[in-house]
């Protein structure tokens with residue numbers, strides 16, 4: 001592909017409409033293109049038969065629909081899939097699919113690595129390289145749907161897969177139920193530090209001419225970037241998850257260093273603004289269960305107290321260990337006791353089942369394979385403190 005070629009996966013509907021208007025075409029071409037790409041999964045312009053030959057040739061010359069390469073696909077014994085995808089600059093990211101009886105959730109990465117430094121997260125130890133482009137974010141959904149819809153994947157066990165055939169046209173799929181019914185921006189990276197690209201990608205995911213997911217089925221998880229959360233509320237109010245992990249600032253400063261900039265009080269105010277008048281919506285608070293760090297009954301009571309004023313749901317995430325971490329997962333009984341205290345205070349609380357841990361696909365275990373542009377990964381290997 002030429003250097004100037006535009007990847008059409010990087011354009012949401014309004015960007016694509018502008019693209020066609022600029023070239024003297026009608027606005028509705030954008031809808032046609034979106035349907036070919038996302039609903040019929042056609043990535044070869046010659047096969048887009050309701051476009052004129054001339055337009056197909058122009059698109060062939062000036063644009064592309066390049067996808068990341070699937071380096072490997074692993075399937076957990078519990079049915080969870082994890083893909084390692086190689087981007088055009090050689091960096092690799094991870095994407096995870098979690099099937100449940102009523103839904104299929106795709107956990108999507110937003111950055112190559114992460115620039116935040118949450119002490120219990122293995123992505124953080126890898127350091128940071130760059131933000132993902134819109135096409136690199138949306139491609140994760142495209143690839144997951146496409147691989148999982150392909151019948152030959154049914155019996156596939158872990159290991160690498162063959163590349164899909166170039167022309168994967170399937171007719172009449174518009175009304176078909178897709179494997180990916182929910183998207184969570186909870187993979188590698190802090191999505192709100194890549195705001196514009198993440199919002200464009202989420203708009204595409206929700207577009208009726210693309211994957212058509214409703215706002216309720218797209219969740220963005222943040223470590224608590226307050227100004228960007230306000231912007232999200234105004235521009236693209238998807239479901240919100242906030243990584244809280246501690247009931248007081250002293251502890252949260254250590255676990256989620258971003259807390260020094262955006263502490264708990266203002267963060268909860270921002271969450272209240274996010275749900276606004278709409279009582280039917282709640283913010284999900286993620287709380288990783290770390291043995292003897294944040295899991296005491298007193299901390300559960302404190303958590304219940306600070307969440308009293310926010311329409312909240314709490315997700316307790318048993319800590320997923322990784323090499324060289326000093327943290328341990330709380331005992332099952334400790335987690336149950338913590339949950340029961342919250343429930344007794346009328347706070348809707350669930351313990352997240354750990355999925356895909358045999359393939360390191362669980363929360364905080366995504367690491368990809370990339371060049372760290374910070375020196376964090378090296379520094380981390382030298383540190384030995386309790387919170388390293």
Ligand code: SAH
Nearest residue numbers: 121189190221222223243286319320363364
């Ligand atoms: N940066 C975003 C999204 C990525 S992390 C955020 O902070 O929300 C997705 C979730 O997994 C977050 O709640 C994160 O705190 C949690 N997590 C990170 N490492 C973990 C680990 N080792 N065990 C369990 N959960 C972890």
